[in-house]
Structure formats: structure tokens, C-alpha cells
Amino acid sequence: MDESSIIDVQLHGxxxxxxxxxxxxxxxxxxxxxxxxxxxxxxxxxxNGVWRWVNPAFRDQ
Structure with a gap:
């Protein structure tokens, strides 16, 4: 059973x-x-649970 839910978060970056x-x-x-x-x-x-931008130029490095 999926225990997730939709929440509103502030985006950073x-x-x-x-x-x-x-x-x-x-x-x-x-x-x-x-x-x-x-x-x-x-x-x-x-x-810390802060929603941050994932810069594709630095992903998986």
C-alpha cells in the first residue's frame, strides 16, 4: 500500500x-x-528535507 501523499513545498534554487x-x-x-x-x-x-534544484550539469558527478 502506498503511504505517500501530496504536500506543498517551497522550491530552492x-x-x-x-x-x-x-x-x-x-x-x-x-x-x-x-x-x-x-x-x-x-x-x-x-x-534536511529542503527541496532543491538539481543542476543537470553537475548531476551524478
Whole structure:
């Protein structure tokens, strides 16, 4: 059974810094946000639960 739920979080860094977005609070989760102009970004929680922008240039290095 899935125990996750949707919560509103503030995004930090990247193109959507300071905005609030609904995300799934399941462990090891991330979210992709996009706008009508085609801007897209990936955010995921850090070890403190703060949702931060994942810069694709530095991912998995």
C-alpha cells in the first residue's frame, strides 16, 4: 500500500526559486516542474528535507 501523499513545498534554487509546488512526499522522490514557456527543472529533497534544484550539469558527478 502506498503511504505517500501530496504536500506543498517551497522550491530552492534554479528557475523556480521561491515558488511553492505540490509534490509527492514518498522517500527517494523528485519532481519535474515546467511552465508554459518550456522552462523545465528537476527538484528533489536534500538530507534536511529542503527541496532543491538539481543542476543537470553537475548531476551524478
Amino acid at each position: 534554479g528557475p523556480f526559486d521561491g515558488l511553492t509546488a505540490p509534490v509527492n512526499d514518498a522517500p527517494d522522490t523528485w519532481t519535474a516542474i515546467s511552465d508554459p514557456n518550456g522552462v523545465a527543472a528537476r527538484y528533489e529533497p536534500d538530507t
